[in-house]
Amino acid sequence: MTDKIAFKLNDKPVQLDVDGERPLLWVLRTDLGLTGTKYGCGAGFCGGCTVLINQRATRSCLLKIKDVKDKEVVTIEGLAKDGKLHPLQKAFMEHDGMQCGFCTPGMILTGVSLLKFNPQPTEQEIHSGLENNFCRCGAHVRIVQAMRQAAAEMKGAH
């Protein structure tokens, strides 16, 4: 049983014939080959599967593909625009805001969403905004530095 589900994915319209009950995470990773979105726990705890839905960080393992009908979905592959990295991506590179890099896509998209709705977060707001994204390597210090730099750089862009 398949449904026709249309939505915007990384700025391009997409239409799928797919069982609408299937998890967004696996449709992205498998049907669409967007493997930057990671499976980490499958239960919404770790944040590895975070994508943007209408600009808000959302855990794709908890959503069904039918939930994004007519919405705008951005994955890590779609964050750079015209070959230009998002300021937070650049800041992660400059501060080594990652080690193994597995949590990085979810971490960056959560950070992008945080900066979108709170462009000048305090240190504590950065912590609480990223609190439910896990990084096992312990890159937290550098991630916070990257967030601060991106916030400073994006000042006035909002």
Next chain:
Amino acid sequence: MNTNDFLEANFRDIHSYEDLFASNRRDFLKRVGGGIVVFVAINDLLFGQEEVRRPRGGRLPSDFNAFLRIGEDGRVTCFTGKIEMGQGIITSLPQMLAEELDTPLDTVDIVMGDTDLCPWDAGTFGSMTTRMFGPALRAAAAEARAVLLELAADALKVPQTQLVAKGGVISDQQDPKNKISYGQLAKGQKIERHVEAKPPLKDPTQFKISGQSHTRRDGEAKVTGKAHYAADIRVPGMLYAKILRPPAHGAKLKSVDTAPAKAIDGVQVIQDGDLVAVLHQFPDVAEVALGKIKAEWDTPAATYDDKTVFDHLINVAPEARVVRGGQGGDLDAGMKSAAKKFDSTYLNSYVAHSPMEPHAALCQIEGDKATVWASTQNPFGARDQIAGAIGFSAEKVRVITPFVGGGFGGKTNNQEAVEAARLAKAAGKPVQVMWSREEEFFYDTFRPAAVVKISSGVDAAGKMAFWDYDVYFAGERGAAQFYTVPNHRTASRGSGFGGPASAHPFATGAWRAPGNNTNTFARESQIDIMAAGAGIDPVEFRLNNLSDERMIRVLKAAAEKFGWKPAKGPSKRGYGVACGIDADTYVAAIAEVAVDKAKGTVQVKRVVCAQDMAVIINPEGAKIQMEGCVTMGLGYALMEEVHFKDGKVLDTNYDTYELPRFSWVPEIETVLIENNDTKVRQGGGGEPAIILMGALVANGIYDATGARLFQLPMTPERIKAALQKA
């Protein structure tokens, strides 16, 4: 939009050495064509060899462990069986190579963890890359530079002594226009060199590329989603597997009915002995189908759980073995000379590795050759295990290691790679296995629970009089006493890597700085107890009882950076101190903690950590590893503990198993001690600082409250219990 639009790169493209299927030197040379190739064997060159006697998979090969090639385009490629799992050697190894070879860093490529392209390697663990592999790679690069100088002397018709190598070009000092590039020198050459004697390496004080901080070379790939991990590899026709798992360790399959799974469109069920799996073109559909399988299990009753395991461990422990150098003086005499004696028992729990990337592997069999992309710390071990499991010769199995999403010692068993290979062979199609988080918590090779018993004493002058130490099941690493104590004995019972078979309810194994987390927690807590008992400031007490200059220097560096002001404990300030040695690296740290006595919670506010690892290749990279150790170490210090009962692992996901979060992270200041003494052994950097975290926080809690914690993790419940006793 089709799938291929999204597949910009997989690891086959990134390597693009498809034409170089060579597993040995002869084949490699035949296929590589022109250029200069330098081979080096770690065996011939390294002191400290005894440190690597134990790697799983056997001894180091006598042939070679590393090679580099200078191509006709002037690019230099390092081939290594090491893998990148976050520790940053994808950046530091090219730095070492570029430094010794005098070539720009951006002309260096690195191929890692591919068993057809890279020389055999035991695996990436034990902080061995920088301290064991690094010197060998530097030697190979130095040899390559010598070859280039010989060639240049001929080409430029000037004596070698008149030549200078810089930036990938060799020029005549007297006539700088008379010059030739490495690429030009390599052109048309087929030169094979073996490093026979250790060539002179550069003096670290002259480093221009090493010793400088460089950001990660994989940064862009990792921030754009282009970095591929094993579960991200796609090949045509592949299926995803979900495997039937027992409810408890030791459970045996009694009966299974797979018919309801087979009824789902597109599902293929494989039953290969004990391996029952569901395959489908979508992993989520495979999971739904797996849920329809009806299975009955025989589950044996267990006699112990996470509460009673410590008694069990002491009961089953084999005889004590005195560790190397672990005995001296006369314990009885020491006890008589002691003014105060202290007997303590320290407990440490099972801890999960919990890398964010679950174990994953994809196996594709074409003809008589199997290719497996695996998230593994030891690709060559995986290759041999896979070959054995599917009846292939090792040469007919190629393991490719994409980026590994964290390992910490937990990705060396390769069960998932063997499963993928068995299923691919049975199905006749490529099969990917990726464990769920629940499988990850079930099949992890957990850090073993362990017990340490210490009896020690201090004389009237505040000097340690005796030290009697028994560690159960953590192993010897970090057990050896480095304080000056005239009468001492240090012994270990049971392995820190599992055995005997009856010891643990599930698999156990190496966990970042294996054994040393437990040993350092016990030793540094006991030292603190003695300092407080003697009424001496804990830093001063340590310095009074140390003679090892490197340890004294690193402890003083931490104290100075922290702004330590002496006071006997408990001073109510919440200051903790700990020091230790791991992977030939000296570390010391001082922390400030705040304890909420009502809730029993701890906030670590500040950690200053100093480290002496000898030569430093990428200073910022080394500091990042220290920060990672401090942050990850907070987990086992405060919250991480695997609960189990009747063979069932009760923690199955992050609802009950807590990892360190942003709000936990203290202000971290790191100090790297400059130590370019080439006579000391090169130390590692991925693990050492993590060994301090248990004692560091325990000693901070004691200093804040007067309550002493003897068990890790120091959960609110245990802290409140200790506060009541204080």
